Amino acid sequence: MQPRGQRGFSTGARTRRSDGQHKLFGREAETQIRAGHFNIESELRKALKSAIDEAGIPREAIAAEMTRLCEGEHGLRVTKAHLDAWTAASRSPWKLPVSGLLAFIEATGARWLIARLASDLGLHVVEDETIRLAQIGKLHEDVDRLQRRLHALKRPDGGTA
Numbered sequence: 001m002q003p004r005g006q007r008g009f010s011t012g013a014r015t016r017r018s019d020g021q022h023k024l025f026g027r028e029a030e031t032q033i034r035a036g037h038f039n040i041e042s043e044l045r046k047a048l049k050s051a052i053d054e055a056g057i058p059r060e061a062i063a064a065e066m067t068r069l070c071e072g073e074h075g076l077r078v079t080k081a082h083l084d085a086w087t088a089a090s091r092s093p094w095k096l097p098v099s100g101l102l103a104f105i106e107a108t109g110a111r112w113l114i115a116r117l118a119s120d121l122g123l124h125v126v127e128d129e130t131i132r133l134a135q136i137g138k139l140h141e142d143v144d145r146l147q148r149r150l151h152a153l154k155r156p157d158g159g160t161a
Helices: 021-025 041-055 059-069 080-087 098-108 111-119 128-154
Strands: 014-017 030-033
Touching: 041 059, 041 080, 041 098, 041 111, 059 080, 059 098, 098 111
Parallel strands: none
Antiparallel strands: 014 030
């Protein structure tokens, strides 16, 4: 097995540019990605516990809903004991699978959690309605610009003055 740095992975800091997501807000974002940047297990455990507390739903009910959401041939079966392990600092080897994280967010309504994770990549999570409203605003700007251009072209000087 090659050392990590020889497989194409950076061992130092690097800057990651956004993929255009921030252009909606008129700026390009950069996030410093350093070694250990994604070592967030302790923070994630605290966030999961906060989400459970905020939801006000018993852990058994959250576990049952997560299991339902992850049904399938190799579906994740979640119990209260799993939730306890995923939120306990003393149980560090226990890591929540991605499918479980998505089911957890849906079961608890803790959509802020996915936004928090995205922020580590320098990204923002925007809900569908916000995107729709931004697109409407952009279209209004385009219509205004085109109307100004049309008005200028209709002038006797053809909009060149």
